[in-house]
Amino acid sequence: MKNTFLFTILACSAIFCSAQQGNVTIQQDSKITQLLKIYKNVNENTNYYRIQVGFGSHQEAQNLKAKVDVDFPDWPTKIDFESPSYRVRIGNFRTLLEGEKKLIEVRQKYPSAMLLKPEKTTN
Numbered sequence: 001m002k003n004t005f006l007f008t009i010l011a012c013s014a015i016f017c018s019a020q021q022g023n024v025t026i027q028q029d030s031k032i033t034q035l036l037k038i039y040k041n042v043n044e045n046t047n048y049y050r051i052q053v054g055f056g057s058h059q060e061a062q063n064l065k066a067k068v069d070v071d072f073p074d075w076p077t078k079i080d081f082e083s084p085s086y087r088v089r090i091g092n093f094r095t096l097l098e099g100e101k102k103l104i105e106v107r108q109k110y111p112s113a114m115l116l117k118p119e120k121t122t123n
Helices: 002-016 030-043 058-071 096-107
Strands: 049-056 077-082 085-093 114-116
Touching: 049 058, 049 096, 058 077, 058 085, 085 096, 096 114
Parallel strands: none
Antiparallel strands: 049 085, 049 114, 077 085
8 A cells, every 4th residue: 555655646746747958059169160071071082983084284174174064964073183283083983893884984075084993091
């Protein structure tokens, strides 16, 4: 009987109890967002095959990229700087086979295009 009475009191008090409500505000340095963008950019193309369409001065690379964007609008294009020139590269292909298939398509418009292996990374 004593246990039943105690259980009844606990059950009734549980009905009237409620959880606390609160707001969480996160304050972070604005440089964290910039660092995340840099980190994403660095790791973006790791372990992907890419097709290099051409290279040249910065202006030549921008002109070529504009043409490639028109010819292959669904593929990501990027200008990478590797001293002493700027290189226009397209695509992010997971496998060598997928990259080679796309290379055949790209070479119809850009005969000097070549498939690049992903850079080895140490994680």
